[in-house]
Amino acid sequence: MKLQVALDVVDLPAALRLAHQVAEHVDILELGTPLVKSVGIGAVSAIKAAHPDKLVFADLKTADAGELEAAMAFEAGADLVTVMGAADDDTVRGAVAAGRKYGKEVVADMITVVEDRVARIREVAKLGVAFVEIHAGLDEQARPGYTIDTLLEDGRQAGVPFSIAGGIKTDTIAAVRDAGATVAVAGGAIYNAPNPTTAAQQLKKHAA
Numbered sequence: 674m675k676l677q678v679a680l681d682v683v684d685l686p687a688a689l690r691l692a693h694q695v696a697e698h699v700d701i702l703e704l705g706t707p708l709v710k711s712v713g714i715g716a717v718s719a720i721k722a723a724h725p726d727k728l729v730f731a732d733l734k735t736a737d738a739g740e741l742e743a744a745m746a747f748e749a750g751a752d753l754v755t756v757m758g759a760a761d762d763d764t765v766r767g768a769v770a771a772g773r774k775y776g777k778e779v780v781a782d783m784i785t786v787v788e789d790r791v792a793r794i795r796e797v798a799k800l801g802v803a804f805v806e807i808h809a810g811l812d813e814q815a816r817p818g819y820t821i822d823t824l825l826e827d828g829r830q831a832g833v834p835f836s837i838a839g840g841i842k843t844d845t846i847a848a849v850r851d852a853g854a855t856v857a858v859a860g861g862a863i864y865n866a867p868n869p870t871t872a873a874q875q876l877k878k879h880a881a
């Protein structure tokens with residue numbers, strides 16, 4: 674299972690600093706949606722230039738104009754880009770078409786899809802995405818009683834390649850691996866840690 678760090682900071686120096694602190698222990702460097710909105714698509718190029726040996730993931734969460742937005746990320750140097758799994762099928766198809774053109778990959782982010790999630794995961798998988806990200810966003814995580822258990826159960830049932838995002842920590846990452854995820858995404862557990870390097874190292878260790 675790969676470890677993906679979500680660089681959920683809002684300025685480029687902070688993103689470069691965090692990437693530098695954790696790169697040794699992670700496989701994928703994700704530019705979080707707020708970072709891209711704050712800095713612009715050029716942030717993708719800056720992270721890729723600093724870490725050409727890492728997969729760079731642009732979390733655009735595209736909701737429309739899939740081909741155009743995915744192409745922007747790939748032109749900037751992204752290896753993977755997200756499109757909303759809740760978007761129109763043609764938006765997902767458009768992003769996938771851009772992926773084929775650039776030889777890069779598209780991930781369907783299932784954030785906000787809660788009802789019939791397994792059925793929608795299977796539908797978007799057929800549209801040609803590399804994998805789906807089964808995801809509880811920060812607002813959902815903040816609700817009382819939140820756990821990642823339903824994400825893991827849907828991953829087990831879906832029967833397609835998936836990643837998990839939703840507040841993964843050192844005490845839950847092994848369950849993510851055991852559910853069969855190809856990628857575990859961790860944001861807050863790393864960027865909120867007193868020592869992000871140690872946090873990334875510990876997550877990688879618990880995922881092994």
Ligand SMILES: O=C(CO)[C@H](O)[C@H](O)COP(=O)(O)O
Nearest residue numbers: 679810839840841859860861
């Ligand atoms: O895309 C995101 C929020 O929409 C986050 O990057 C993702 O949820 C990972 O961060 P965390 O581990 O803090 O949940």
